[in-house]
Amino acid sequence: MKRKYIGIERKEARWGFAFTVPAILFFSLFSFYPILNALYTSMFDKRVLSLAAPKFMGFGNYSYIFTSPDFWNSIRATFVFTLGTFLPIVIFSLMLAVFMVNLKSNKVRGFFQIAYYTPAVISSVVAAAIWLIMFDPRGLGNQWLNALLRTPGVDRKWLADATMVQVSTMVVYFWKYIGYFVVLFITGLSAIPPAIYEAATIDGSSKWQAFWRITLPLLKPTVVLVSIMAMLQCLKTFSTQYLFVQGGAPRAPINVITLNIYTTGIRNQRIGRASAMSIVLFLIMLLFTWMQFRFSKSEEVEY
Amino acid sequence: MMRFKRFSLSTVLIWAALLLVLVFTLAPLLFMLTSSFMTSRQIVRMPYSWIPDPLYSANYLKALAGNDGSWIFLRNLFNSLFVSITVAITTVLIASITGYGIAKFNFRGRNFIFMLIMATMMIPFEAIMIPLYMVATGLKMQDSYAGLIIPFLVSAFGVFQMRQYLTTFPSEYLDASRVDGLGEFGIFWRIVFPNCAPVIATLGILSFRGQWDNLLWPLLVTQTEKMKTIPLYISKFAEEKLTDEGAMMAVAVIASLPMFILFGALSKYFIGGSAVYESRKG
Numbered sequence: 001m002k003r004k005y006i007g008i009e010r011k012e013a014r015w016g017f018a019f020t021v022p023a024i025l026f027f028s029l030f031s032f033y034p035i036l037n038a039l040y041t042s043m044f045d046k047r048v049l050s051l052a053a054p055k056f057m058g059f060g061n062y063s064y065i066f067t068s069p070d071f072w073n074s075i076r077a078t079f080v081f082t083l084g085t086f087l088p089i090v091i092f093s094l095m096l097a098v099f100m101v102n103l104k105s106n107k108v109r110g111f112f113q114i115a116y117y118t119p120a121v122i123s124s125v126v127a128a129a130i131w132l133i134m135f136d137p138r139g140l141g142n143q144w145l146n147a148l149l150r151t152p153g154v155d156r157k158w159l160a161d162a163t164m165v166q167v168s169t170m171v172v173y174f175w176k177y178i179g180y181f182v183v184l185f186i187t188g189l190s191a192i193p194p195a196i197y198e199a200a201t202i203d204g205s206s207k208w209q210a211f212w213r214i215t216l217p218l219l220k221p222t223v224v225l226v227s228i229m230a231m232l233q234c235l236k237t238f239s240t241q242y243l244f245v246q247g248g249a250p251r252a253p254i255n256v257i258t259l260n261i262y263t264t265g266i267r268n269q270r271i272g273r274a275s276a277m278s279i280v281l282f283l284i285m286l287l288f289t290w291m292q293f294r295f296s297k298s299e300e301v302e303y
Numbered sequence: 304m305m306r307f308k309r310f311s312l313s314t315v316l317i318w319a320a321l322l323l324v325l326v327f328t329l330a331p332l333l334f335m336l337t338s339s340f341m342t343s344r345q346i347v348r349m350p351y352s353w354i355p356d357p358l359y360s361a362n363y364l365k366a367l368a369g370n371d372g373s374w375i376f377l378r379n380l381f382n383s384l385f386v387s388i389t390v391a392i393t394t395v396l397i398a399s400i401t402g403y404g405i406a407k408f409n410f411r412g413r414n415f416i417f418m419l420i421m422a423t424m425m426i427p428f429e430a431i432m433i434p435l436y437m438v439a440t441g442l443k444m445q446d447s448y449a450g451l452i453i454p455f456l457v458s459a460f461g462v463f464q465m466r467q468y469l470t471t472f473p474s475e476y477l478d479a480s481r482v483d484g485l486g487e488f489g490i491f492w493r494i495v496f497p498n499c500a501p502v503i504a505t506l507g508i509l510s511f512r513g514q515w516d517n518l519l520w521p522l523l524v525t526q527t528e529k530m531k532t533i534p535l536y537i538s539k540f541a542e543e544k545l546t547d548e549g550a551m552m553a554v555a556v557i558a559s560l561p562m563f564i565l566f567g568a569l570s571k572y573f574i575g576g577s578a579v580y581e582s583r584k585g
Contacts, residue, residue, distance in 0.1 A: 012408050015487045019404025020416050023397055023457055030454050031423040034431035034438060041434065096324060099317045112321060114570055116328050121566045121573065123516035125534040126555045130335045132541060133548050138347040140334060179328060183574050207313075236429045239518045239534070247541040258429045258519075265433040266523060274433050282430035289425045 035282065042275035054272065061276035071277065073252060074260040077166070081241075081256060082234035084170045089181055090227050094219075096178075097185035098211060113186065116179030127176045128243035135159050135168055159244065162253040169254050172240045177233070181226060188222030189215070221295065228292040235285055238262070257281045335559070339363070339552035346548050359549065366553035370543070375528050376536060376554070383533040384561070386448065387514040390455045394510040395503050397457035402465025403495050407477060417466065423459040429519070436523045450524040451532070455514060461506050468502045469495065504572045508565060515562065533558045 042061050046054035065071040096116070103109045119127065134140045135158035146152055158168045192215065200210050216223075238258040245251050245259070255263075257277060265274030333353065338346045339362055340355035367376050405417050428435075435454055444450035472495065480490045496503075518534040525531050537558060540551040566573055 009409070013410035016404050016408030016410035016413060018487075019400050019408065019491075020413075023401040023420065023462060024416060026397070026457055027420060027423045027459065029438065030435065031426050031431065031459075034434035035426050037434035037437070038431060041437075092324075096321065099321055102317070112325065113574065115325055117570075117574060118332060118566070119328055121512075121562045122332075122555075122559045123512075123534060123562070125516070125518050125537045126335075126558055129537050129541060129551055129555050130331050133338065133346065133552065134331060134334060136347055136548075138349055140330075140351055143350055175328065175331065178324070232427075236427050238429065239516075242518065242522075243538055243541050246538050261429065261433065262519070262522070266436070271433060271437070278430040278433055282427065285427050285430070286425055 038275045038278045038282070041272055042279050044272045046270075046272040046275075048269040048271060057272075061273050062280075065273060065276055065280070070255075071260065074255050074257045074277075077252075077254055078235060078237075078256045080166060081169060081173075081237060081254070082231055084166065085173045085234045086227060086230040088170075089174055089177055089230055090223065092174075093178055093181035093226075094185050094223065096182050097189055098215065100182070100186060101189045102207075113179070113183060116182050118179065119176045120180040122176075124176065124239040125243060127172055128240040131168065131172045131175070132159070132243060132247045141168075159247065159249045162250060165244065165249045166253050168249075169237075169240050169244060173234065173237065177230070181230065184226050184229075185219075185222065188219055188226075192218050224295045225292060228288055228295070232285060232288050232292075235281070235288070335552050335555050339549060339556045341549050343548050346552075362549040362553040363557075365547070365550040366557060370547070373528075375531075378529050379531050379533055379536045380557070382448075382451070382530065383515060383558075386451045386532065387511045389448075389452050390514045391507045391511040393452075393456045394458055394461050395507050398461030398506060399465045399469075399496055399499055399503070400491060401457070401462045402467075403469050403491055405462070406466045406469035407472070407474065407495075420459050420462050424463070432519060432523060435520075439524055445524050446526045446530050448530075451521060451530075454520065455510075455517075458510065458513075461510065464502055464506055465499065468499060472498065501572070504569060508569060508572055511565070512562070 041054075043056060043058060044054035045057050045060070100109050100112055103112075131141075137155050137157075141158050142154070142156055145156055146154055157164050159165055196214055196218075197210055200214055205213065236258055237256055241254045241256050241259050242262075244254060251259075258281070261274050261277045261281070264270045264277060334351075337353055337355050340358050340360060341362075342359050345352070345355065345359070368374055369376055401420070405413060405420075439445055439450045439454070442449075444453060476494055477490055480494050485493065516534065517532070518538065521532045521535050522538075525535065533554075537551070537554055540547060540554060
């Protein structure tokens with residue numbers, strides 16, 4: 001009896017291995033090996049076309065990039081983009097989600113949800129391409145802003161001015177992802193039981209009070225998680241900046257880390273230096289992911 | 304009376320905000336569609352006229368044939384479709400079989416394997432693209448379908464989703480099938496896989512989108528025009544945009560059609576699927 005039981009267990013283990021080993025091999029080759037390789041290569045002066053063996057230089061690549069104004073500019077560009085994008089996205093999508101949850105009709109809410117989500121469906125290259133044309137000096141970007149501010153005929157230099165081109169990339173991202181984050185917040189909001197609001201209304205609270213005293217505190221874990229998710233997305237932005245630079249926008253203001261890795265590693269063939277930048281990007285994102293795990297563990301709300 | 308008035312004011316403001324954002328999200332899409340039927344001069348006319356008049360459809364011919372009349376766009380379109388569909392299928396298959404193995408089989412090291420796969424979610428593609436490019440070159444995969452597809456065969460997020468879904472799958476069904484003499488692969492293929500339909504749809508769409516949208520990796524791994532994908536074709540247009548805005552928007556419309564069709568047919572899987580953390584390679 002006992003022996004047979006062990007036999008089944010063994011058989012189960014064998015099948016378990018058989019089903020999981022292919023994926024493990026895959027991830028080893030295409031995830032773990034590359035990140036370890038990046039760490040290793042970042043210690044060498046490796047170039048693609050050079051025939052000489054790569055020279056070991058310890059932390060030389062790191063000290064190079066951390067003293068290079070070009071890389072500091074990339075870190076600045078990445079963080080400016082991340083802050084300038086995730087804050088408006090989180091604030092506006094939370095606001096819109098609260099508005100939409102208060103809509104009486106499910107059909108109307110569903111319509112808004114789908115309409116807001118539509119830009120997230122198209123690819124980021126297409127999104128950047130549309131806005132590239134709308135930001136033409138004679139394009140809709142200027143026409144709308146001038147109509148809104150009643151300043152006819154002013155050219156905002158969306159793609160030419162160093163500050164404006166940063167704003168432009170943020171607008172593209174904001175436009176593309178606002179609906180995505182509205183959906184995330186609606187999911188979070190619908191988890192709050194209506195009984196709590198009913199109790200608050202009976203106690204005489206207004207909708208405004210209910211939002212600040214009930215919705216926001218209960219939604220705090222969602223807000224934190226969604227914020228970190230948005231930041232992680234923004235930190236690895238590439239397509240918009242790449243396309244804008246291709247379209248003739250100045251590179252320096254929007255030369256985010258990913259774009260810099262691409263230029264350094266592929267265009268300039270400085271593999272070692274690009275690997276060091278990759279490791280820095282990895283560590284920054286790891287910090288945010290770690291924060292995400294910390295919060296999702298400690299901030300669970302039970303109703 | 305006061306209360307009623309205040310309530311209606313806030314309602315008006317809420318509706319104004321919702322409609323304003325509606326215009327903001329939909330107008331650029333409408334701009335893409337209308338301007339794809341306009342000449343460059345019409346596109347930058349002030350104020351922009353939302354109805355193309357006359358309807359200028361030569362943009363689509365220019366988009367399909369290219370400036371040099373090479374029709375390479377069709378090949379690039381095929382590449383994008385082929386890569387995206389293949390990755391969607393392999394991701395669903397491999398993720399479900401791996402997720403099933405982790406969820407329903409007891410073996411030593413199971414939790415370790417699961418942790419390992421989860422850990423790869425913390426490695427952003429952007430941070431490993433350079434070494435990955437070296438791997439692809441080492442395996443002689445550059446400028447080929449293998450190079451475009453193999454690094455994305457399965458995603459850790461997919462395994463995670465499948466595992467979460469299958470953990471709640473009743474083990475009694477599996478045992479009953481074993482008693483009936485079905486082999487382990489037979490159980491997976493006939494019992495488990497067909498029962499994962501909702502996750503399969505969400506995951507398939509997510510993987511398809513990931514590759515349809517992928518600019519960075521094809522940018523590294525492809526060299527010849529005939530191996531390029533749609534995002535690369537569009538970015539090539541960006542360099543020439545001053546002369547070809549209408550054609551660029553026509554390309555954008557064609558490139559968006561598959562996603563719009565999928566979204567129209569399966570919007571609930573899009574919106575449901577976005578409620579969870581996006582794929583690391585999204």
